[in-house]
Amino acid sequence: MNRAIITGLSSIAAAQTLKLPLEYWSKGEWKWSTLFRTGGMPSSHSAGVSSLATYIALKKGVSAVDFAISALFGLIVMYDAMGIRRHAGEMAVELNELDARVEKLADHHPGTYHREKRAELKEELGHMPREVVAGALLGVAAGALSYALEQRK
Structure with a gap:
């Protein structure tokens, strides 16, 4: 090889x-x-x-x-590892936290529609x-x- x-x-x-x-x-x-x-x-x-x-x-x-x-x-x-992929990972952290906040809000307000939670986004993408x-x-x-x-x- x-x-x-x-x-x-x-x-x-x-x-x-x-x-x-x-x-x-x-x-x-x-x-x-x-x-x-x-x-x-x-x-x-x-x-x-x-x-x-x-x-x-x-x-x-x-x-x-x-x-x-x-x-x-x-x-x-x-450059991609430190830039785009790293920022995508940081965005995944924010979106996962937002989803957790929506879940908490839905529990405090019965009857509020919230879709079934999907798998969390992968957060460790870049460097x-x-x-x-x-x-x-x-x-x-x-x-x-x-x-x-x-x-x-």
């Missing part, structure tokens, strides 16, 4: 795996679902695109078109800047390690 793809996927898996002990350290409980969720520390999206760009930069050089494509792609992904930076640093290290291991063969 393509080494660049393996590098990117491996760094995504590493970032997702790191989320588990970091969550335990901050909240004091093991939540295995952390392995499969979006958001949180470190950003697996950032780790994946950074490792890919780093590996390509080391293998083909920073003047290669492959590096330019992967670097630009990476910047867009990381804080520090989570993106941590993922990017992990990715750079993973990309460099992958390239170094390839050179040893």
Whole structure:
């Protein structure tokens, strides 16, 4: 299989795996679902695109078109994680709280129509800047390690 793809996927898996002990350290409980969720520390999206760009930069050089494509792609992904996806998560928090307030209001006024509650919106979608930076640093290290291991063969 393509080494660049393996590098990117491996760094995504590493970032997702790191989320588990970091969550335990901050909240004091093991939540295995952390392995499969979006958001949180470190950003697996950032780790994946950074490792890919780093590996390509080391293998083909920073003047290669492959590096330019992967670097630009990476910047867009990381910007999106901190921007649109993060704001969508913040909006989900507000909408979930609004739904809870409507439920409470409906209980105080019998006869008031309120639709059956749907599942809450997913709140952890994007990343804080520090989570993106941590993922990017992990990715750079993973990309460099992958390239170094390839050179040893």
